[in-house]
Each structure stands twice: as structure tokens, then as C-alpha cells.
Amino acid sequence: MKSIVFFNNKGGVGKTTFTFHLGYALERAGNKVLFVDLDPQCNLTAHICDEETIDKAWSEKGDSVYKAVEPIIKGAGDVKLIEPYKVENRNIWIFIGDLLLSDFEGELSNAWTQILAGQERGFRVTSAIYRIIQEFASKNDIDYILIDVAPNLGSLNRAVLLGCDNFVIPMIPDLFSLRGSQNLGRVFADWIRNYYTSKQRIGVSKLQFDTPNGTPKFSGYILQQFNVYRSRKTKAYERWSSQIPDYINEYVIGPLNATDLKILDLVLTIPDYKVADFKNYHGLVPMAQTSLKPIFELTSRDGVIGDHTRYVNDCRREFEQIANNIQSIIK
Ligand SMILES: Nc1ncnc2c1ncn2[C@@H]1O[C@H](COP(=O)(O)OP(=O)(O)OP(=O)(O)O)[C@@H](O)[C@H]1O
Numbered sequence: 001m002k003s004i005v006f007f008n009n010k011g012g013v014g015k016t017t018f019t020f021h022l023g024y025a026l027e028r029a030g031n032k033v034l035f036v037d038l039d040p041q042c043n044l045t046a047h048i049c050d051e052e053t054i055d056k057a058w059s060e061k062g063d064s065v066y067k068a069v070e071p072i073i074k075g076a077g078d079v080k081l082i083e084p085y086k087v088e089n090r091n092i093w094i095f096i097g098d099l100l101l102s103d104f105e106g107e108l109s110n111a112w113t114q115i116l117a118g119q120e121r122g123f124r125v126t127s128a129i130y131r132i133i134q135e136f137a138s139k140n141d142i143d144y145i146l147i148d149v150a151p152n153l154g155s156l157n158r159a160v161l162l163g164c165d166n167f168v169i170p171m172i173p174d175l176f177s178l179r180g181s182q183n184l185g186r187v188f189a190d191w192i193r194n195y196y197t198s199k200q201r202i203g204v205s206k207l208q209f210d211t212p213n214g215t216p217k218f219s220g221y222i223l224q225q226f227n228v229y230r231s232r233k234t235k236a237y238e239r240w241s242s243q244i245p246d247y248i249n250e251y252v253i254g255p256l257n258a259t260d261l262k263i264l265d266l267v268l269t270i271p272d273y274k275v276a277d278f279k280n281y282h283g284l285v286p287m288a289q290t291s292l293k294p295i296f297e298l299t300s301r302d303g304v305i306g307d308h309t310r311y312v313n314d315c316r317r318e319f320e321q322i323a324n325n326i327q328s329i330i331k
């Protein structure tokens with residue numbers, strides 16, 4: 001069982017679309033997959049569930065990720081176990097997202113101060129979402145847990161990162177995306193180091209509940225190509241994409257290496273640190289969103305005609321390869 005989060009401070013880099021497709025591809029390769037939507041915008045949820053399902057999860061007795069942490073927010077106790085939604089006839093589950101999840105940010109921010117002060121409650125609150133994921137995933141023999149987050153360096157994302165086994169950075173080869181990745185390594189290294197030393201200090205025996213190690217492995221980057229227009233596969237694109245490995249080296253690997261914790265042993269085995277190329281699928285992406293299916297499962301009934309059939313088949317082959325690669329790197 002491995003959890004992976006796709007993380008970038010820059011928005012709109014295709015995190016959600018990629019996470020969704022990778023999850024379905026991993027399931028087709030024989031794995032049990034659990035998605036967790038921890039972006040309060042709920043785009044991943046909207047990609048998988050119909051409105052009726054989401055409405056039910058948000059109702060009073062429903063099971064959304066907010067419902068899990070609601071007792072903590074309201075000062076009424078610890079995290080509440082919730083059931084994920086199972087996709088019909090598939091080995092795919094999702095913990096349904098919720099716009100109200102942003103209410104948890106403040107609580108997590110206080111919890112961080114408590115962690116640094118060596119207080120047990122800080123660990124309890126910070127590990128809340130981690131614990132509901134672990135509980136379900138271990139009881140149900142989940143192979144891959146894929147977590148989707150919003151593009152920011154807030155306290156919710158800090159708790160998610162510290163609760164993950166692996167993180168991957170999606171990159172668009174342009175000035176903004178490279179700039180957006182410059183502070184990632186430094187911020188992550190800070191979080192990891194602080195959590196690690198605070199946990200050492202308080203001692204595991206004081207924590208009567210499951211807490212994450214807080215040492216997620218950096219597992220490479222994904223090169224997103226969907227903003228590259230056919231007519232403009234420009235020099236600029238090649239210039240920026242060729243700079244990515246150097247950026248990763250300097251701004252991500254460098255600061256993480258300085259923590260002296262074992263979080264780089266995976267990435268250093270990956271050539272140029274790249275785990276996947278995510279191609280431009282143009283109009284097939286909105287078609288997949290409307291049909292609640294990945295591109296590689298779209299058929300003529302979903303509106304795929306003519307040339308599109310070829311793109312659907314290309315996408316299937318590409319994601320089979322991506323799933324293989326991820327499975328061989330993250331075991
Ligand atoms: N491979 C692709 N080919 C074409 N369009 C894509 C591709 N991937 C994503 N898109 C489009 O780009 C937009 C952003 O994608 P997505 O929502 O996956 O990004 P994100 O990084 O999750 O965004 P956010 O930071 O807001 O969560 C969407 O409108 C989506 O339809």
C-alpha cells in the first residue's frame with residue numbers, strides 16, 4: 001500500500017486530470033485504488049461521481065471528507081470514520097471532497113503550533129485525515145492511494161504531505177511553473193524537518209494513535225505538455241523543459257538533501273527525475289469529464305468519432321506505460 005500526492009504550488013498544471021487517469025490506469029493493471037479528494041474545489045470528486053452521489057455525501061448523514069473532521073472543528077472529539085464511495089463494478093473508491101473542508105485549515109494551523117510546542121493534540125489533529133485513510137486502506141487491501149490537493153502551501157496541504165509515502169511534482173515547462181516550484185523544496189524540507197524533530201522530542205510512546213512518519217519520498221516530476229499548442233511547439237517550450245532537471249536539482253533535491261532524512265533514495269534512481277509525460281488530449285479532456293470516465297475508456301457513445309478514436313487508443317497505451325512506470329518506481 002502506497003500513497004502518492006501530486007503537488008505543485010502553481011494552479012492549473014493538470015494535477016487533478018492526471019491523478020484521475022493514473023488511478024484508472026493503475027486499476028486496469030490489477031490494483032485496488034483509493035482516491036482522496038482533499039482539494040476543497042472538489043474537481044476530482046466531480047470527475048468521478050454524479051451529482052446525486054455528491055449531494056448525498058454532503059447531506060446531514062453523508063460521508064464526505066469534511067464529515068470526518070467535523071467533530072474536531074466543532075470541538076466535539078476526534079476524527080469520525082467515514083466510508084468512501086465505491087465506483088460500480090470497479091476496484092476504485094473515493095473519499096468524496098467537500099467545499100467545507102477549508103474550515104479545517106485554521107484548526108490545522110493551530111495544530112502545527114502545538115506540534116512545535118510538543119503537545120499531543122497537535123499530532124492528533126494533524127494525523128486525522130491520515131488515520132481515516134489508513135484505516136480504510138489497510139482493511140480493504142488497497143494498493144495505491146492517490147490524493148488530490150489544491151495548489152497552495154497551506155496547513156491542510158502540509159498535513160497531507162506529511163501523511164504521504166510519496167510526492168510527485170507536475171511541471172509545465174514555462175516561466176511561471178518553474179518559478180512556482182522554486183520554493184517547494186525549501187518549504188517541504190522545513191515541514192519535514194520540524195515534524196520529524198518534534199515527533200522525536202515528544203516520543204512515540206506518548207502518542208496513543210497512529211501518526212505518519214512524516215518523511216515522504218520525493219518521487220520525481222511529470223512533464224505536462226497540454227499547454228503546448230501544435231503550431232507552437234516552440235523553442236521556448238524546449239528551452240524551459242530542458243531546464244527542469246536542473247531546477248529540480250537545485251530547488252527541490254538540494255534543500256531536501258540537507259534534511260539528512262531518507263527522502264531522496266527513489267528519485268535519485270530515475271533518469272532526469274521524470275516519471276511521466278502527460279500529453280495534450282485537447283477536447284477529449286472535457287469529454288472525459290462529462291462522461292465521468294477516463295479518456296482511454298471513451299467510446300462512440302460518449303461522442304468519440306473519426307480521428308478521436310486514434311487519440312483514445314494512444315492515450316490508453318500512454319497510460320498503460322505510465323502505470324507500469326509508476327508501479328516499478330513506487331512499490
Ligand atoms: N492532458 C491534458 N490535455 C488537455 N487539457 C488538459 C489536460 N490536462 C488538463 N487539461 C485541462 O487543463 C485544465 C486544468 O487541469 P486540472 O484541473 O487537471 O489542473 P489542476 O492542476 O488540478 O488545477 P488546480 O490547480 O486548479 O487544482 C482543465 O480545464 C483541464 O480540462
Ligand SMILES: [Mg+2]
Pocket residue numbers: 015016017039043148149150
Ligand atoms: Mg486540481
